[in-house]
Amino acid sequence: MKIVIVDDDILVSSALKTILEAGGEVEVTGTGQDGKDAVRLYDELLPDVLLMDIRMKDMNGLDAAEQILKRHTDAKILLLTTFSDDEYIVKALKYGVKGYLIKQDYGSILPALQAVQMNQTVFGTEIMSRIPGLLQKEQKEKEWETLLPKEEEKKKEKKSETDGETAEEVNETAGEAEPETAEEVNETAGEAEPETKTAE
Numbered sequence: 415m416k417i418v419i420v421d422d423d424i425l426v427s428s429a430l431k432t433i434l435e436a437g438g439e440v441e442v443t444g445t446g447q448d449g450k451d452a453v454r455l456y457d458e459l460l461p462d463v464l465l466m467d468i469r470m471k472d473m474n475g476l477d478a479a480e481q482i483l484k485r486h487t488d489a490k491i492l493l494l495t496t497f498s499d500d501e502y503i504v505k506a507l508k509y510g511v512k513g514y515l516i517k518q519d520y521g522s523i524l525p526a527l528q529a530v531q532m533n534q535t536v537f538g539t540e541i542m543s544r545i546p547g548l549l550q551k552e553q554k555e556k557e558w559e560t561l562l563p564k565e566e567e568k569k570k571e572k573k574s575e576t577d578g579e580t581a582e583e584v585n586e587t588a589g590e591a592e593p594e595t596a597e598e599v600n601e602t603a604g605e606a607e608p609e610t611k612t613a614e
Contacts, residue, residue, distance in 0.1 A: 415439060415531055418455045420446040421467040421494075426517075430465070430494075449473025449481075454605060456489065461513075462531050465523075468495040468502055476502060480509045490530045494523065511539060544587075550568050577603070 417434070419442055423428045434440040444455045446469040456464055464482070468475040479491050493506055493515035503528050506514050513536035528534040549568045 415458070415462045415527065416441050416443045417463045417465055417527065418442070418444045418459055418461040419454070419465045420448070420452040420455070420470070420478070421469075422447050422470040426467075430523070431467070432522065434527070434537055437524070440524070440527065447471075449478030452478040453481050456486065458495060460486075463527050464489065465494055465527065466491060466493045467517075468493055468560050474510065476505050479506070479511050490533070492536070506612065560568050 417440055419427050419430050421601070424447070427447075431442045431445065435442060443459050444463060445450055446455050450473050452464060452466050452475070453473075455461075466475045466478065475493055475495070480483040482489050482491065487510075491511045491512055492515065493502075493504070494515050494517055498515045503514060514536070514537070515522060515526055515536065529536045
């Protein structure tokens with residue numbers, strides 16, 4: 415099995431290469447340090463499996479996986495990371511990554527590589543137990559995002575109706591305050607005139 419290892423820690427890459435090649439079943443044909451290296455090396459070497467870290471400078475493993483899988487839909491990618499972040503797991507599933515393992519579990523890497531080479535999906539016991547809940551959560555968030563614009567539109571319509579009613583009330587009040595006739599105005603003004611004294 416030919417694989418490419420991409421990790422921003424050179425010591426980790428070197429250790430993985432030594433461990434995996436020790437049994438004679440794996441040949442590491444290339445190593446890289448970031449997502450850009452991963453994309454380039456995959457295009458050049460077309461390995462059976464790409465073993466890659468997630469958190470790396472310049473381009474992370476998830477972005478690299480997305481680019482590679484767009485170009486090579488049959489690419490087999492196994493992500494190896496110290497982080498079991500929910501967002502990472504969901505994105506890995508979306509992009510079609512074949513596996514997601516925690517770095518500390520070195521003993522499971524070779525079996526995982528073999529399973530991924532056979533087109534199986536490997537996410538580790540801890541991560542597999544969280545996937546159903548994560549997918550349900552994401553589905554609910556999508557439904558809410560769909561409903562949110564509708565709710566906002568309803569609020570705007572309700573506000574417009576309320577504003578319209580308020581304007582009508584103001585006009586009615588203003589209308590009631592107006593004098594009924596010109597005669598009433600004149601009568602009121604006449605009553606208000608002061609009496610004049612007659613000179614003696």
